[in-house]
Amino acid sequence: MHENMKRFLWIFAAMFFAMTSEALAQDVDMVIPVPEQVIPGEGVYRFEESPQITFRHSKKMAPESYRLEVRKDGVRITSADDAGAFYAQQTLAQMISEDNGVKEVQCCVVNDCPRFSYRGLHFDVSRHFRSLDFLKKQIDAMALYKMNRMHIHLTDAAGWRMEIEAYPKLTSFAAWRPQQKWKDWWYGDRKYVEEGAEGAYGGYYTKDQMRELVEYARQRHIEVIPEIEMPGHSEEVLAAYPELSCKGTAYSQGEFCVGSEETFRFLETVLEEVMEVFPSEMIHIGGDEANKAHWKECPKCQQRMQDEGLADVDELQSYLIKRIARFVESKGRRIVGWDEILDGGLAQGATVMSWRGEEGGIEAMRMGHDVIMTPGRYCYLDHTQDAPFKEPESIGGYLPMDSVYVYDPASKTMDLPGRLLGIQGNLWSEYVVTDSHAEYMYWPRALAIAETGWSQPERKDPADFSRRASGAVARLKSMGYEPFDLAEEYGERKLAQTGLDHKAKGCKVLYNKPIQKWYPAAGETTFTDGIIGGWTYSDQRWQGFLSDIDVTIDLGSVQTVSYVGGTFMQLKEPGVFMPQKVDIYVSEDGESFEHVAEVWNDVSVNIPDLLFRSFDTICDVRARYVRYHAKRSTMRGFLFLDEIVVN
Numbered sequence: 041m042h043e044n045m046k047r048f049l050w051i052f053a054a055m056f057f058a059m060t061s062e063a064l065a066q067d068v069d070m071v072i073p074v075p076e077q078v079i080p081g082e083g084v085y086r087f088e089e090s091p092q093i094t095f096r097h098s099k100k101m102a103p104e105s106y107r108l109e110v111r112k113d114g115v116r117i118t119s120a121d122d123a124g125a126f127y128a129q130q131t132l133a134q135m136i137s138e139d140n141g142v143k144e145v146q147c148c149v150v151n152d153c154p155r156f157s158y159r160g161l162h163f164d165v166s167r168h169f170r171s172l173d174f175l176k177k178q179i180d181a182m183a184l185y186k187m188n189r190m191h192i193h194l195t196d197a198a199g200w201r202m203e204i205e206a207y208p209k210l211t212s213f214a215a216w217r218p219q220q221k222w223k224d225w226w227y228g229d230r231k232y233v234e235e236g237a238e239g240a241y242g243g244y245y246t247k248d249q250m251r252e253l254v255e256y257a258r259q260r261h262i263e264v265i266p267e268i269e270m271p272g273h274s275e276e277v278l279a280a281y282p283e284l285s286c287k288g289t290a291y292s293q294g295e296f297c298v299g300s301e302e303t304f305r306f307l308e309t310v311l312e313e314v315m316e317v318f319p320s321e322m323i324h325i326g327g328d329e330a331n332k333a334h335w336k337e338c339p340k341c342q343q344r345m346q347d348e349g350l351a352d353v354d355e356l357q358s359y360l361i362k363r364i365a366r367f368v369e370s371k372g373r374r375i376v377g378w379d380e381i382l383d384g385g386l387a388q389g390a391t392v393m394s395w396r397g398e399e400g401g402i403e404a405m406r407m408g409h410d411v412i413m414t415p416g417r418y419c420y421l422d423h424t425q426d427a428p429f430k431e432p433e434s435i436g437g438y439l440p441m442d443s444v445y446v447y448d449p450a451s452k453t454m455d456l457p458g459r460l461l462g463i464q465g466n467l468w469s470e471y472v473v474t475d476s477h478a479e480y481m482y483w484p485r486a487l488a489i490a491e492t493g494w495s496q497p498e499r500k501d502p503a504d505f506s507r508r509a510s511g512a513v514a515r516l517k518s519m520g521y522e523p524f525d526l527a528e529e530y531g532e533r534k535l536a537q538t539g540l541d542h543k544a545k546g547c548k549v550l551y552n553k554p555i556q557k558w559y560p561a562a563g564e565t566t567f568t569d570g571i572i573g574g575w576t577y578s579d580q581r582w583q584g585f586l587s588d589i590d591v592t593i594d595l596g597s598v599q600t601v602s603y604v605g606g607t608f609m610q611l612k613e614p615g616v617f618m619p620q621k622v623d624i625y626v627s628e629d630g631e632s633f634e635h636v637a638e639v640w641n642d643v644s645v646n647i648p649d650l651l652f653r654s655f656d657t658i659c660d661v662r663a664r665y666v667r668y669h670a671k672r673s674t675m676r677g678f679l680f681l682d683e684i685v686v687n
């Protein structure tokens with residue numbers, strides 16, 4: 041206990057003195073995550089040169105929980121464990137303000153305990169390598185906001201990032217590529233180069249560096265969970281060791297050959313070395329997005345399926361995951377994987393990270409498994425956090441901090457036998473080249489993840505959180521971080537915030553071509569509900585088509601029509617394009633239609649940025665029916681339309 045106490049004080053002192061002399065408006069009303077209970081007191085406690093803090097142990101308290109008492113004569117912290125005492129200090133650190141050079145804290149009592157045991161952030165160090173200093177800096181901020189898991193995605197096609205003694209080519213070759221930007225590499229020839237080759241870009245961590253990270257995190261009550269991808273996302277491994285692929289040749293596929301025993305020797309050896317460095321109970325084995333086509337053609341994979349009585353390639357993937365799960369368990373650990381590990385049968389004892397929505401997680405919990413929720417719609421921090429026109433290039437989407445905050449991981453999991461361990465925010469770094477850009481993407485959205493992971497839902501309040509997050513942004517800046525500045529937020533498209541009233545609002549729409557399954561939005565009411573689409577086609581306001589859009593609106597009665605128009609979006613990379621042209625027709629009886637406008641596209645398909653363009657006409661006609669026909673682009677991508685405005 042004495043050693044521990046020294047450690048607390050050391051960490052506390054480091055944070056205490058790291059604070060700038062700038063006066064930050066802080067008190068208990070600013071704390072993130074919002075505590076379970078705060079009882080304000082009278083007066084303040086003033087810190088002298090050595091803070092008077094006493095620690096007490098209580099066996100009755102829950103893990104990680106604490107009681108923080110600030111009185112005029114000192115500070116008392118009570119907790120069941122070191123983590124609780126540590127979190128009490130994080131609360132205290134967020135409450136200290138400075139008055140004429142004297143640091144002080146408002147007197148109060150805080151009783152606090154976490155909602156979930158898993159409060160994680162994910163780091164993709166494969167697409168772009170991150171410095172060790174960057175990772176430590178993020179650990180400091182995570183600790184301040186009581187997050188306790190760092191999931192580090194160490195391997196992927198774009199580069200292998202951890203030294204493995206048995207397979208040196210993973211770091212002397214598979215960790216390096218000729219292009220710096222992932223995008224240039226991905227849309228180029230996707231090759232690797234030898235370490236030290238001219239222009240070689242990439243990097244890897246030595247085992248000692250990873251041990252250093254694990255220890256740094258441990259001191260701040262954060263566990264580092266390593267991820268080694270399998271069976272897919274492994275192009276870099278197969279380029280270095282082609283014998284592990286079905287065809288035995290480099291650059292032929294991204295999936296390990298599951299028929300080959302050599303594959304299992306490789307994976308088990310790698311995992312053994314990884315587990316030697318990372319003491320975490322959970323070992324992440326990826327499992328996502330495998331292209332199983334090669335296995336259908338491979339004699340070894342086919343033989344394996346026959347020998348093991350596997351019905352299809354999903355079961356073949358499941359065979360690999362289950363076998364690896366048993367291996368990991370034999371070492372006293374357990375696996376966690378992305379929700380695709382459900383395909384073909386879930387391995388016993390596996391924890392599921394649900395990313396393609398919540399369904400995978402719900403299914404796993406139904407079967408009694410542990411689950412971590414990280415659905416893309418709320419937890420993928422690679423989406424842009426503000427209006428795309430003012431933000432750095434990103435993978436697309438739109439996920440401002442407020443939208444992360446409203447998510448409740450437990451809203452659909454009541455009464456299921458499995459355990460909901462918690463929540464994680466993920467930052468895939470395809471478009472995130474530099475450390476400072478990554479930091480900008482994490483903060484302040486990670487604060488929303490932190491509060492959802494820690495605070496009870498009834499304590500959460502979006503408006504109040506927004507206020508506290510602005511304070512946290514100022515604080516993070518004063519500590520040398522580069523968060524997104526909430527004061528500069530533009531927000532959602534203006535019309536998407538207000539909606540739009542017009543003549544066709546609420547009118548019936550007849551689909552001359554059927555609605556398609558991928559992006560139905562609100563179905564048949566989408567184009568006349570007055571709801572305008574936002575910055576992303578995935579916001580369930582935009583209806584998506586891989587065909588022409590051809591609809592007829594019934595205004596209910598013959599009336600004067602002076603305007604007809606609809607807005608489309610273009611986003612080149614995922615293949616969203618303007619229509620070639622739009623034809624607009626009107627009719628009084630619904631049988632004979634008059635062609636009133638032909639509006640051609642004048643937006644180049646080569647513009648990479650997100651843009652919107654209205655295909656509309658001003659007219660002077662009488663009509664009950666308005667037909668709007670958008671011809672699909674020759675680029676053969678998606679058409680997205682949110683509303684057809686008639687006035």
Ligand SMILES: [Zn+2]
Binds near residue numbers: 297300339
């Ligand atoms: Zn094979």
